[in-house]
């Protein structure tokens with residue numbers, strides 16, 4: 001495929017924000033493609049070179065890209081910088097400048113394969129002199145590019161591609177382009193993706209072997225599985241009812257979810273909830289896992305929690321979130337705040353997938369394969385059949401420092417459902433007992449400048465929940481409290497890469513922040529209650545026409561959810577569920593809050 005055709009398709013994709021139109025444009029783009037171009041185009045369209053979990057980064061800063069544009073167009077770098085100030089986007093500036101460059105008509109057109117190869121070379125350039133190599137490759141590509149190609153090349157390397165194709169839309173398009181598009185087929189494609197986390201792999205299997213070929217995709221060590229997620233219920237009674245009387249209750253540890261991949265030989269790899277590799281962050285776990293797991297190759301899941309060095313007690317999660325950043329800090333923090341992995345599930349045992357076995361069987365396998373150590377333990381569990389035992393277990397959990405319990409189904413059908421949220425797991429947290437709203441993970445979509453003591457920083461942030469049906473982000477609150485000085489100072493740095501000139505297409509709100517943000521950073525907030533709101537569009541029309549849902553008195557909990565991407569934030573559906581259970585608690589008839 002020519003890169004020019006891909007760029008033209010990106011122009012069309014950029015022009016639409018409607019999921020259906022986007023899907024149609026994507027189908028048209030990918031239908032004629034075959035592997036390996038197909039995978040390349042799928043990765044590129046998400047702003048990636050490889051599946052996200054591989055963490056391949058181009059490492060091209062703004063200044064490097066500016067230099068490459070200057071070199072390719074023969075314009076001084078200072079002029080490029082000035083023009084970017086006006087346009088706000090180096091991609092558009094590159095396109096304008098390339099318009100003025102005379103190219104030889106006989107030039108070889110760029111191909112997707114060629115561009116992909118060069119971009120890979122940029123990503124692979126490491127060590128001394130690598131910056132020069134990166135600039136060099138990029139400027140050579142730009143010399144050969146048409147203005148439109150140049151625009152997308154620059155945006156791609158800077159990570160500011162606005163095409164905005166998300167995984168779920170690509171799955172829709174794959175079903176439409178290479179299968180019958182039926183709901184059932186779409187579900188099979190998604191299931192293969194949930195197990196492999198690799199759209200390129202799924203697409204290639206689908207094209208080469210048809211829908212039946214997807215069955216061949218299974219789990220393997222080194223390739224993270226998309227995590228199974230829990231639903232919530234407002235009371236233990238409701239939990240037991242949902243589970244039809246019996247359930248395995250486990251402590252709900254408040255930490256970082258970790259998927260541990262333990263090979264027979266070689267290094268252990270740890271993946272976060274959003275499938276980022278975090279092995280380097282927890283060397284004590286990677287060191288102890290091979291000894292603690294008897295039946296490698298294995299994949300286990302657990303929650304990584306800080307523990308008190310002297311007493312072994314669970315500490316608040318905030319302690320572990322400090323363990324990011326520089327190497328020597330890490331060494332010190334590792335000493336000060338050791339972590340422990342409370343394992344709660346197993347997906348692969350001795351190289352055999354066991355994720356489709358019922359949960360009680362998996363728990364048995366887990367208990368058998370594990371020889372617990374100081375750092376690797378088994379999640380505390382009790383099987384309960386009545387409310388008094390459930391309540392007792394919950395209270396013990398909270399007293400031990402857990403944030404509540406996760407109830408797990410004991411039924412025949414209680415397989416591990418990769419990538420799905422369902423009632424096979426139900427969480428019940430301490431806050432629910434006090435009638436408080438659960439914490440909400442909101443995506444920052446805008447920021448407001450601070451005044452007074454906060455001058456020079458942001459004073460508040462506009463947060464949105466994710467509408468997974470429409471693939472949009474709908475605002476539900478503006479939050480300014482709960483930030484300490486260090487967090488206030490850090491936020492602008494964390495948000496810099498998401499800043500954008502105007503409201504992103506995928507964002508819906510009636511407020512206008514001082515600075516718009518592309519959905520990226522997720523913050524955990526709590527509030528007094530959810531109310532109906534004429535201003536915020538979250539779940540608008542679900543309770544009353546024209547009214548959305550808003551969080552009253554929102555407060556940042558201090559926790560940035562680095563382990564969640566924007567589409568893993570709280571969904572509008574969950575918000576609605578929280579609102580309804582709050583109303584049920586308050587009074588069975590009346591919706592709460594002003595209309």
Ligand code: ATP
Pocket residue numbers: 227228229230231250251252253254255256257273303344379406427
């Ligand atoms: P929350 O913010 O409430 O933790 P979440 O959106 O991160 O929720 P959920 O699926 O809603 O994830 O809740 C389940 C999470 O609870 C898991 O992802 C895991 O990180 C954590 N957890 C702690 N202990 C357990 C356990 N014993 N079994 C399963 N999950 C557990």
